[in-house]
Amino acid sequence: MGSVRDKMVGGSFVIEDVSPEEIVTPEDFTEEQRMFAETTRQFIETEVLPHDEQLEKLDYELTVKLMRKAGELGLMSSDVPEAYGGLGLDKVSSTIINEVLAAASSFALSVGAHVGIGTLPIVFFGTQEQKKKYLPDLATGAKIAAYCLTEPTSGSDALGAKTTAKLSADGQYYILNGSKVFITNAGFADVFIVYAKVDGQHFSAFIVERDTPGFSLGPEEKKMGIKASSTRPLFFEDAHVPVANLLGEVGKGHLIAFNILNIGRFKLGAGCVGGAKEAIQIAAQYANVRTQFGKPISSFPLMGKKLAEMNIATYVMESMIYRTAGLIDDILKDLDHASPDAGKQSAKGIAEYAIECSINKVFASEALDKVADEGVQIHGGYGFIQEYKIERIYRDSRINRIFEGTNEINRLLIPGTLLKKALKGELPLIQKAEALQGELLQLIPGQSFDGVLEQERHLLQMAKKIFLFVGGTAIQKVGTRIESEQEILSNLADMMIQIYALESALLRAEKQIARTSEARSENLIQMTQVFTQEAFERMESYAKETLTALESGDTLRTQLSVLKKLTRYTPVNTTALKRDIAARVIRGEKYQS
Structure with missing residues (x-):
């Protein structure tokens, strides 16, 4: 596994260089981690998929029975510490399980909601008594958990919740009144993590x-x-909850809610990777057997182009997800779950990578939608028929852009959180942006690149400069009003997403080249070349749109001339590269890394 420098600062990727050995990649998986993947795969194939049709009809009894079987195999206890009956696995291992589970369709959602947002609030923020009481049963599936935050009038605005909690006269209970909506696992859950305002004020x-x-x-x-x-939906009408069941401190529910959402966003991304891999396999297999004009449709270049682009998107999100898993592992590895400060330590650790978690969620949910959509297109009319699983993958994928905070909210959080870190002195963002101004006044000479991925490394550096240039211009121009300039914030978020995605793909390819050879890393190299060029083109587009929203006249022309300096490069032949990548996917009939 890659060693991570002493607690890398969240968001620092936009201003600092990262070496390949500092990140975790799928090529680093241990034999034990691969074994967890295989155990999960076998469970799905032998226990879940034979009952697929029955599960789709929402059979509570069967769902719970299968969840308990998953619990017996340890698939529900990866994030629960050993002291409370769990396996206490590293985050990379639990991410692998989460990814592979995606093949179980929405049964995977039932498991994911239970092991993630349902159980983790108690793992990270529960008292010793709460952990001992609930975690052993949650680890085995003897009890199922649900997470209850959304209300009829508060979705993205979680702190606008209207459910109230009032201490009873005898001080023994909190009396809850209100309602929740869209609660996953509600029909069969035993334990509900519920948010309410004590005395109507303290979340x-x-x-x-x-x-x-x-x-x-x-x-x-x-x-x-x-x-x-x-x-x-859930309803509370003078519901008496024992005071011992307060989770964390009164008025500190936001620390639990938002940090658990951060983990939920990251885990959602892992599920998207699994879903995308399945969609590629289904689409490639179909393309090889479906014939038109006397030959398989996989032989047509436009079908191959689709499969190549699906594969590249999946490679990039997979690279991002496991890089982030490594970061979270590193910051939580020394956490003492028995410590009275475990909750505060957890909150601080998880919050460190809130930006990366949001980036994963946005990129992966949108990439899966694109992959699923193209999977349907490759199937033609059959893709619209329920008999073909690609139809379900398409429908199921759509919720991911809404779950765990909408992508619009996450796009506002990404640059907003970065700016807050900079203002707190945690990142020298402003200083780097100011230093760049002087550099931009100088002529940037043309460069030639001979080594493998040298131009891609250069374009990554330029992408970071473009972000600093445009972001610095935005802060100078609108100052604190930037919070209300949502279009600009969204563009800055998209630029950060492209940088993190590009860098994750590049570092993974560089790491693999160093370990093996260029020849054995050809697919990774080609996918990185294609994605880098396309990401860089998107960076330029976001930058132009943002500068045009900020400036006009001569000032805008000057800014655009600076941008032109930063965006010079020699294009690669992505058409030829995609043909090579497509050939591997078609030949292997599955995702190719």
Whole structure:
């Protein structure tokens, strides 16, 4: 595994160089980690997929039975510490499990909601008594968990929750009143992590058990996709929750909610990787057997182009996800779950990589949508028929851009969080932007590149300069008003996403070349070349749009001339590269790294 420098600062990738050995890649997986992947795969193939049709009809009893079988295999306990009945695995291992589970469609969502946002609030923020009481059963699936944040009038605005909690006269209970909506696992969960405002003001978290008096459920929602998962509203009418079930401190529920959402965003990205790999396999296999004009459609260049682009997008998101898993592993590896400060330490550690978690979520959810969409297109009319699984992957994928904070909210959070870190002195962002101004006044000479991925490394450096140039211009021009300039923030977020994606793909390819050879890394090299060029073109587009929104006249012309200096490069033949990549996917009939 790559060694990570002493606690790399979250968001620092936009201003600092990272070496290939500092990141974790799928090529680093240990034999034990590969074994977890195989165990998960076998469980899905032998236990879940034979009951696929029944699960899609929302059979609670079967879902719970299979979740408990998953628990017996350790697939529900990867993030639970050994002291409380779990396996206490590293985040890379639990990410692998999460990725492979994606083949189980929305059953994977039931498991994911339980092991992630349902169980982790207690793992990270529970008292010793709460951990001992709940975690052993949650680790095995003897009890199922649900996470309850969204309300009818507060989705993205989580702190606008209207559910209230009032301490009873005898001081023994918090009395909850209000409702929640869109709660995954609600139909069969035993333990609910519920957010409410104490005295209508102090946002707090509670552990609510299913049989709590005054607590009830509404009917199942009729959803577009993820049909095998339970989604129901919750109602609290003078629900008496024991004071011992307060999770964390009164008024500190936001620390739990937002940090658990960060982990949820990252885990969602892992599921998207698994979903994309399955879509590629289904589409490639279909393209090889479907004939038109007397030959398989996989032989047509436009079909190959689609498969190549699906594969490249999946390679990039896979690189990002495991890089981020390595970062989270590194910052949480010394966490003492038995310490009274475990909650504060957890919150600080997870919050460090909030930017990266949001980037993963946005990129992966949008990449999966594109992969699924092209998978349907390759199937033609059959892709619109429920008999073909690509139709379900397409429907199921759509929720990911809404789950765990909409992509619009995450796009505002990405640059907003970076700016806050800079203002706190955690990142020398402003200083780097100011230093760049002097550099930009000088003529940037043309360069030639002979070595493998040398131009891609150069374009990454230029991408970081473009971001600093445009971001610095935006801060100078609008100052603190930037919070209301959502289009500009969104563009800055997209630039950061492209940088993190490009760098993750490049570092992975460089690491593999160093370990093997150029010849054995050809597919990674070609995918990195294609993605770098296309990402760089997107960077230039975002930069032009942002500068045009900020300036006009001579000032704009000057800014655009500076941008032109930073965006000079010699294009590579992406058409030929995509043909090579497509040939490997078609030959292998699955995702090719």
